[in-house]
């Protein structure tokens with residue numbers, strides 16, 4: 001049987017890529033290690049090497065094809081002794097799953113055991129705040145556009161961080177910015193977080209508006225002193241004289257298979273600090289509208305992105321004036337039986353859970369927090385007064401997490417409305433493991449969220 | 460960890476004359492300038508003595524770091540400052556604020572935590588700021604002011620305002636990593652900053668040779684190509700001259716400069732420090748031989764810039780200013796309880 005050459009993944013998060021070029025032609029002999037083609041994603045270009053030897057029998061995906069799914073068959077290699085006729089024997093599936101997902105351990109029953117489903121409430125159309133043209137783009141592009149638009153608008157705004165300029169951003173978020181704004185305003189720093197965060201904070205004291213990119217928020221721990229002690233507190237310590245308009249942004253939360261030191265959520269850490277605002281977008285519109293709000297805000301803002309969302313596309317308002325108010329949560333899906341709060345990537349999981357729950361007759365209301373600090377308590381309380389049940393979802397650790405805070409707020413302000421204990425779905429209380437099966441057990445899933453929602457509905 | 464006294468090699472480096480890179484000769488100070496220095500140093504000294512008294516009376520609390528002994532440093536540096544320049548320092552900041560022309564009443568009332576303090580009583584001894592005087596604090600984390608000051612310099616360059624930042628830090632702070640991160644960026648980007656190392660021989664109770672692998676602190680920028688100079692920080696005129704020639708380099712767009720000021724603090728690290736780590740003899744020797752105010756006073760008399768009677772008159776004026784500051788600091792009301800919740804964020 002001819003050997004199937006599959007579209008490779010360049011990273012754990014890649015789902016598709018473009019086949020840029022074939023380096024060999026049908027009929028050519030290839031040896032293991034020979035470059036056979038080039039593939040590209042929005043982040044990188046890479047050469048694909050043959051893993052087997054033989055004769056390139058057939059190219060199934062011509063050069064220039066875009067959005068080729070990972071693991072689809074792109075070519076067939078004839079083994080020694082095979083002739084072209086063998087090619088006809090191959091039945092090609094569009095996509096071969098790489099592996100089965102690991103089973104998820106849960107002490108909640110996966111299947112519903114309750115009576116006939118009540119009709120789910122029809123989802124309302126929410127937040128008709130913008131009715132202009134939309135553009136479909138990735139979260140990565142939305143973030144870049146937010147920065148570019150604000151830099152055009154205000155010459156005091158500049159971006160600094162590791163690899164933000166010449167390399168266009170370690171995750172390509174600052175793509176094209178150096179070209180447009182030059183090296184005065186798009187600044188590659190040494191690998192010195194503490195120093196450049198302090199420098200940016202000082203520049204902000206002097207009235208500039210820095211955007212500090214942490215390659216990931218894990219490295220912000222090197223600099224957390226300046227975020228908390230220099231930026232967040234100076235307005236207070238100076239009796240209101242000296243504030244700073246500064247944004248600290250970068251990828252936060254669990255990434256994929258990068259192990260304990262590169263996979264953690266800082267929402268609760270920064271969410272505790274008076275003098276900071278803390279935002280965490282989910283969708284492309286969130287990313288764009290909230291980042292623009294953060295840059296315009298006269299205060300220090302911690303802006304927690306998510307690497308796994310960078311490549312996800314959404315419809316995003318195509319307007320320089322689309323700014324999302326800080327401190328306002330968004331009801332992404334209306335429901336009557338249980339409230340689910342989430343932020344960042346977990347909003348998508350919560351919506352998936354709500355979909356599953358609806359099939360079982362449970363109507364879940366999903367709130368996208370968007371702002372961690374100041375927390376939009378009113379939206380949460382209003383929802384709980386209606387549903388009488390709440391599940392909070394976050395990737396971070398349980399103790400003193402965002403869910404702990406939501407639990408306290410609900411207890412303080414809506415105790416009499418509760419029909420079940422406030423319930424948290426969080427990342428497990430462990431450093432992130434590297435093994436794929438353990439990693440998926442360590443994080444919330446739509447299934448865990450749905451199970452928790454059913455538990456509070458006593459369903 | 461600091462080296463224990465036992466492990467310290469018996470080397471006691473012979474006291475060296477301050478090493479000076481060739482400071483360009485500056486015009487001799489005028490009589491008026493000398494009297495200005497005298498007035499300023501005396502204000503700092505008397506202000507700090509009064510602070511110590513108020514602390515003893517329980518009117519000032521927490522940390523309170525006095526600048527007594529180091530007055531010539533900030534006075535000589537500031538003699539060269541232009542209005543657009545900026546200043547940033549550590550918690551040992553009272554002298555710097557007075558040299559910047561900040562109101563002694565407001566400083567003293569901040570020390571007592573009253574509504575009339577420069578930070579409405581919410582900052583305290585270590586945290587005062589003045590947008591008007593370009594004084595950027597007042598920072599409690601050792602070394603943090605170094606990148607912050609480098610950022611102020613970054614802003615000077617960015618805004619093309621021809622300003623220079625004077626970033627002050629101690630001999631203990633020089634070992635912080637962020638100092639070298641700052642040196643690297645400042646030189647890489649030719650930022651207009653003078654790093655002023657106030658080498659008072661001790662970081663808290665640790666003498667410099669127990670904390671630093673090399674003690675020639677003016678050389679600490681050499682790995683980054685930053686020129687440095689060691690200056691007699693007890694001599695206000697030497698400080699003035701060295702700063703002037705450093706400024707030619709920095710304002711000329713050639714990047715940062717390091718001035719290591721050899722100085723001494725007479726009091727403990729803060730009010731609660733009995734300073735047992737050094738002998739009384741060591742302190743009294745410096746006071747009697749090197750005191751910046753006594754020496755300037757003698758120079759003034761010798762050069763006939765003023766006579767005893769004129770100096771006495773200045774002494775009286777300074778005393779009145781400090782007495783008024785203390786009275787103000789005692790009588791200013793405590794902040795309104797509602798202030799607890801203000802100034803956390805700018806109203807947006």
Ligand SMILES: Cc1ncc(C[n+]2csc(CCOP(=O)(O)OP(=O)(O)O)c2C)c(N)n1
Pocket residue numbers: 549551599600601602628629630631632633657659661662663728
């Ligand atoms: C990061 C940090 N570590 C420790 C301290 C406690 N501390 C305050 S001052 C000081 C010594 C600093 O000495 P130096 O830089 O020589 O300044 P000086 O007090 O002599 O003016 C120490 C260890 C601190 N404030 N910040």
Ligand SMILES: [Mg+2]
Pocket residue numbers: 629630631657658659660661662663
């Ligand atoms: Mg010291």
